[in-house]
Amino acid sequence: MRKIMRLELFLVVSALLGTACKPLSKVAGRNKLLLISFDGFRWDYDQDVDTPNLDQLAVDGVKAKYITPPMLTMTSPSHFTTITGRWVEDHEVVHNMMFNTTTNQKVPHKETLKRSEWWDNGVLPLWITAQDQGLKTASFFYPGGAAKYRGKAVNRVLLEEPNHKDDNETEWRQNINTVMRWFSEEDFSLVTLYYGEPDNVGHAKGPDHPDRKKIIQQIDRTIGYLREAIEQHHLNDSLNVIITSDHGMTTVKKRPQVDELILNKYLNLFQLASFEILDYGGFGIITPKPGKEQEVFDALSMAPNLTVYKKNEIPENFHLGKSERLPPIVVVADLGFNLNSRIIIYVNKGDHGFHNGEMDMKTIFRAFGPDFKRNFLSEPFDSIHIYPLMCKLLQIEPAPHNGSLTVTEDMLQHNGGSQNARLSVALLLSMLLFTFTTL
Known part of the structure; x- marks a missing residue:
């Protein structure tokens, strides 16, 4: 009889232990x-x-x-x-x-x-x-x-x-x-x-x-x-x-408060670039023509209110440099300055895409x-x-x-709304284990 009771208690304890050990x-x-x-x-x-x-x-x-x-x-x-x-x-x-930098698809x-x-x-x-x-x-x-x-x-x-x-x-x-x-x-x-x-x-x-x-x-x-x-x-x-x-928003800086960016003033995009997206908020990308990467980088480095990066030199905390899809030159405008490639056609009063x-x-x-x-x-x-x-x-x-x-x-509530249930299971386990050892 005692063996049967010990077996039954063992099964109950095992079941409760299995339940208690699960999340x-x-x-x-x-x-x-x-x-x-x-x-x-x-x-x-x-x-x-x-x-x-x-x-x-x-x-x-x-x-x-x-x-x-x-x-x-x-x-x-x-x-x-x-x-x-x-x-x-x-x-x-x-x-x-x-986009496709080879076909110029956008x-x-x-x-x-x-x-x-x-x-x-x-x-x-x-x-x-x-x-x-x-x-x-x-x-x-x-x-x-x-x-x-x-x-x-x-x-x-x-x-x-x-x-x-x-x-x-x-x-x-x-x-x-x-x-x-x-x-x-x-x-x-x-x-x-x-x-x-x-x-x-x-x-x-x-x-x-x-x-x-x-x-x-x-x-x-x-x-x-x-x-x-x-x-x-x-x-x-x-x-x-x-x-x-996904992101915030900032006020776009416009004339007469600031001189808006027109990048074609600093480099001839037709002669130097085979692909570019430079009219999309504060972030721009350029694929220079073969052999023109340094010339594009140097020219854009002279432009105000932006930072230009070679893709392989992008700061590691940007988590962009390993991208295969991103073109070789990346441009990030200062907060509120929109990139314009050739003429100012940008009408937004707020934008994102900045640092x-x-x-x-x-x-x-x-x-x-x-x-x-x-x-x-x-x-x-x-x-x-x-x-x-x-x-x-x-x-x-x-x-x-x-x-x-x-x-x-x-x-997160690691114990969820059933913390009391867990405590009850723990207390019951203690009682059953005590009974189990005394049989």
Whole structure:
């Protein structure tokens, strides 16, 4: 009889030990993840506007002081760094425009979003890595979501039309309703949701314009609506949400305050360059004609308000120098100075693409949900580290990446909401083990 009791207790203890040794989230069930990006949301945009819902997020979840995007501070390169955890020199999405330096092909940004040959360079984004491990994923307007990777497509993709209006608040709410149904009715585990504001307003009006403040208030109302929708769909206990962006925004310096840059004053582009993109914000690229690299470099070095680099001499912390796709000459304008190649045709009042160390290029990070701590203020970190955090939340093995979970793990509730259950298991184990040894 005593042997039977010892055997039964041994089986119970073994089962409880197995349960206790597993990560809590494995026992409780895998939580879902929604990644939201508001394009061009500068880190301090909520500081001069009444934003009660963003303020509440800081109480109910995690807020980082700011996030540093990768160098390049452009939409597609930065978004792809977030979703892959790789530096730009590794994932090779080196511009918003797909280009070919041999044929002089330049494809507009919205069209580039459809072109798998621009995105599929051997690095796997989170959607595909999660799908390979049995999860359902979706991309709602998120850059890179419409491409195929090693022949694999994201389970569900919605892609913006070229003339899509980005500031329709009613549509914003409808998009949230759609995503909530994907989670609650179709059991999607990961959805990435992209909004094109406040980037558009920042470009058209400038970051200090009252219309920028209005769009931030609209974003804040949308976040309030999101939280209501999460509750209505009974996802409070199973959905983690990360809200971030790709880059900041700065005011463009124009005449008569400054002399705007016209690079053809310093070098003859027709004679010296075989390819260039020098009319796209603060970042430019040039392929010199054979034997002309030093001449191009020397000429641009004489131009004011910019820094010119040979690709093989780019600072290591840019994480651009190893790129095979990037042309031999890279130009970065000083903050607020737009590059113009031949004539000034640039009408934007705000822009990005500048050095990622500039505070105007920094962006936001908010997170809340069952796996995040409450009222936690994080020190600043690079956006490269969001990827391993997302893999941790989804309980999947990450693909090779450049980030580190140690940067963000302090914002997680390692014991989750079931800490008491763990303590109860530990107490029960102690009692059973004591009984087991005395039989």
